Amino acid sequence: MKKISKLILLSMLLFVAACGTSEDSEGETNSSGDGNEELVIGITQIVEHPSLNRATQGFKDALNEAGLNVQFEEELAQGDNNNNQMIAQKFVGDEVDLIFANSTPSAQSALNETSEIPIVFTSVTDPVGAGLVESMEEPGGNVTGTADMHPETVPKTVQFIKDLGAETVGLIYNAGEQNSVAQIDNVTQLAEENGLETVEATVSSSSEVKQAAESLVGKADAILIITDNTVVSALETVIMVGHEEQIPVVVSEHDSVKRGGLAAFGFDYYDIGFEAGQKAIEILQDGQSPSDIPAEYPQNLKLMINTDAAEQMGVELTDELKEQAELVTTETDE
Incomplete structure (x- = not known):
């Protein structure tokens, strides 16, 4: 009987200990989840x-x-x-x-x-x-x-194109992108205020971008690429036309300058x-x-110029421009 009693007592102690361990483990898991x-x-x-x-x-x-x-x-x-x-x-x-x-x-x-x-x-x-x-x-x-x-991007870009001596600016964009339509409206208005004409070519896919760029040859003195996702994804095809036809291709962000665009006021x-x-x-x-939480515009707006692109597109850079800008060359995949 004593042996049986001892066994029962031991079993009860083990059961209580196991319950305590289970509760402790559950508590630790919840605590860990809350913290991380x-x-x-x-x-x-x-x-x-x-x-x-x-x-x-x-x-x-x-x-x-x-x-x-x-x-x-x-x-x-x-x-x-x-x-x-x-x-x-x-x-x-x-x-x-x-x-x-x-x-x-x-x-x-x-x-x-x-x-x-x-x-x-x-x-x-x-x-x-x-x-x-x-x-x-x-x-x-x-x-x-x-x-x-940035609110100053388009005004500065339009002035830059005017300073290049251009009279007509070619614009390529996807009319299905709200982002692009807003930019084009802004560019067109500011271009008109600065005495520049604009000519547009719209696309619906990246495969149409090269043809759109070619359609601007003979009509535009410079091409401006806004931050249109469709066009930027096929930027190299526009740059190719710029090289072949000696048309400056101005872009809207620094990564596109490094890919071969002439210049951008960007970030x-x-x-x-x-x-x-x-x-x-x-x-x-x-x-x-x-x-x-306020939404914000980009900070640190600055002019970047690609000296390789300037040479390939027939653009002569003044000393004043060189002093104002960060000068880069085209990045190539090796």
Whole structure:
């Protein structure tokens, strides 16, 4: 009997100890999850090209440097708005913690699908005009982010083209991109105010860009490439026409200058991606609402000129221009 009693007592002690261990383990797991819970961020990007890629990298680096435990779900729309919508629907279905939308169409598709999940955008030219935010200072809703057009970019670019001696500016863009239409309207108005004429060529896919550039030969003294995702993804075809026909090809961001564009008043897309990442941190780590986080324009606007492109396009650079600009040469894949 004593042996049986001892066995029963031992069994009871082991059972109580096991229950205690189970409760302790559950408590430790919950505590660990609260302190370092894995967050899922859906990344949607309209198309692959160097500027947008750098913005995405900047965003991811900001989150990683902050030490957040983040899993990134990355999707590329291949320039197709139907894909944009499906990607947004997927992220909503997956109940991601935040959506990072890299481009105007990507952000619009995300907002069409959810008013609950926080959305942080970048590479958007006109956030207000695109219907993403109520104002830059007070976005409202579930969206905030960083724009890719400084208010001084277009005026400075138009003046630069005028200083080149051009009288007619060729514009290539995708009329299906809200981002592009807003820019073209702005460029056309400022060009007219500065005594310049404009001639337009529209495209619907990157495969049409070279033909559009060729259609401007004999009509335009210079070609301006805005931050149109479709056109920038096929930039080299426009630059080729610029070389062959001795037409200056002015671009709108620094990555395109390094790819062979003549010049741009721009900034590094990595920076606006990183700044967007900092806004995501305010939301995910600090608990702020996107509606209370101001959307921002890019900082550090500066002129960059490609000296290789100047020579290949028949542009003579003055000493004054060289002193004002950061001078670079065309980067080549080796």
